Amino acid sequence: MSVDLLALLSVLVITSSAMEETLMDTRVATAELGWTAYPNSGWEEVSGYDENLNTIRTYQVCNVFEPSQNNWLLTTFIDRRGAQRIYVEIRFTVRDCSSIPNVPGSCKETFNLYYYETDSVIATKGTAFWMEAPYLKVDTIAADESFSQVDFGGRLMKVNTEVRSFGPLSKNGFYLAFQDYGACMSLLSVRVFFKKCPSVVQNFAIFPETMTGAESTSLVIARGICIPNSEEVDVPIKLYCNGDGEWMVPIGSCTCKAGFEPDNGNVCRGKKKCMPSLTCSTLQKCLNSDFFHVLSSHVHVIGRRFSKYLLRILTLLHLYAEIKSGETNWCI
Numbered sequence: 001m002s003v004d005l006l007a008l009l010s011v012l013v014i015t016s017s018a019m020e021e022t023l024m025d026t027r028v029a030t031a032e033l034g035w036t037a038y039p040n041s042g043w044e045e046v047s048g049y050d051e052n053l054n055t056i057r058t059y060q061v062c063n064v065f066e067p068s069q070n071n072w073l074l075t076t077f078i079d080r081r082g083a084q085r086i087y088v089e090i091r092f093t094v095r096d097c098s099s100i101p102n103v104p105g106s107c108k109e110t111f112n113l114y115y116y117e118t119d120s121v122i123a124t125k126g127t128a129f130w131m132e133a134p135y136l137k138v139d140t141i142a143a144d145e146s147f148s149q150v151d152f153g154g155r156l157m158k159v160n161t162e163v164r165s166f167g168p169l170s171k172n173g174f175y176l177a178f179q180d181y182g183a184c185m186s187l188l189s190v191r192v193f194f195k196k197c198p199s200v201v202q203n204f205a206i207f208p209e210t211m212t213g214a215e216s217t218s219l220v221i222a223r224g225i226c227i228p229n230s231e232e233v234d235v236p237i238k239l240y241c242n243g244d245g246e247w248m249v250p251i252g253s254c255t256c257k258a259g260f261e262p263d264n265g266n267v268c269r270g271k272k273k274c275m276p277s278l279t280c281s282t283l284q285k286c287l288n289s290d291f292f293h294v295l296s297s298h299v300h301v302i303g304r305r306f307s308k309y310l311l312r313i314l315t316l317l318h319l320y321a322e323i324k325s326g327e328t329n330w331c332i
Contacts, residue, residue, distance in 0.1 A: 018246055019195065026191070033057050033075075035074060035075050043061045043072075045057065050159070061183065064106075074175055078175065084168045084214040085169070085216070086169060086194055087195065089190070090141065091160070091190075092185055092188055093147060093185060094147075097146075107182055111141055111185065112137060113138040113177075116175045143185075165216065196241075197209065197212070197245050201266040202250050205237045218243050221239075221240060223237065233255045
């Protein structure tokens with residue numbers, strides 16, 4: 001797809017908030033995460049605090065005084081739930097190497113993120129593999145900010161948030177792997193999610209929730225179904241779901257059927273019956289009806305003026321009853 005066409009399509013975005021479905025979030029963990037670390041002297045799971053002093057489960061490593069570090073941390077198996085592109089949000093802190101006295105030149109302020117796609121659970125503490133070959137590298141992640149000292153009371157801990165994505169995926173699930181090679185850092189939280197376009201009504205057609213495609217530039221076609229009491233005008237009825245979880249480029253439409261009218265742009269309701277005009281001709285029809293011939297013969301004794309007003313009131317009541325029952329043709 002050309003750059004010019006993408007620029008044009010970007011203008012045709014339908015206003016709707018993208019949806020994110022979470023596959024894993026360590027912030028909501030109430031027990032040990034139980035990830036696999038290798039070697040044992042590397043990553044360590046501890047209870048810690050975030051920048052708001054909330055208790056969280058974290059992994060940390062700080063072997064900066066020992067050269068040639070190669071510490072691996074492997075998550076549990078993550079079911080992808082049909083998603084083709086996965087997003088990983090990582091919140092972490094990194095110690096500034098220059099702030100550590102007598103630290104060797106092997107001290108790092110970065111780490112690597114990998115993933116491994118598989119159809120089944122294969123990695124346990126006894127069988128996990130610790131080399132780069134089976135993993136696909138997502139990125140080397142660097143901190144925008146590093147800290148020189150940890151002071152939760154003074155809120156001097158500088159938290160970095162980075163989001164990375166990878167795909168396409170085709171197997172049942174995957175593992176994430178974090179490789180440390182000489183940093184002093186903590187993984188405060190890891191959230192894994194994918195994006196969807198939300199269910200929406202557009203041009204009187206309903207479009208279902210739709211997962212984004214395998215690439216950030218992918219456009220996924222979603223077919224629409226006319227809402228109740230509407231019918232197709234232009235076919236095919238479809239929208240495109242872009243990589244950010246936004247709907248784009250509506251094609252085709254539906255319109256309300258005869259006897260129905262739009263309401264708020266997304267509902268077709270039956271047209272309202274109009275109220276009759278209270279004209280002299282309408283009242284005369286009432287007065288000439290058999291009902292009021294009988295009625296008038298009983299009210300003349302009350303007096304001409306009072307009888308006139310009473311007949312008007314009863315006329316309106318009788319007319320209202322006929323409208324409610326659908327037996328009148330006086331709607332003008």
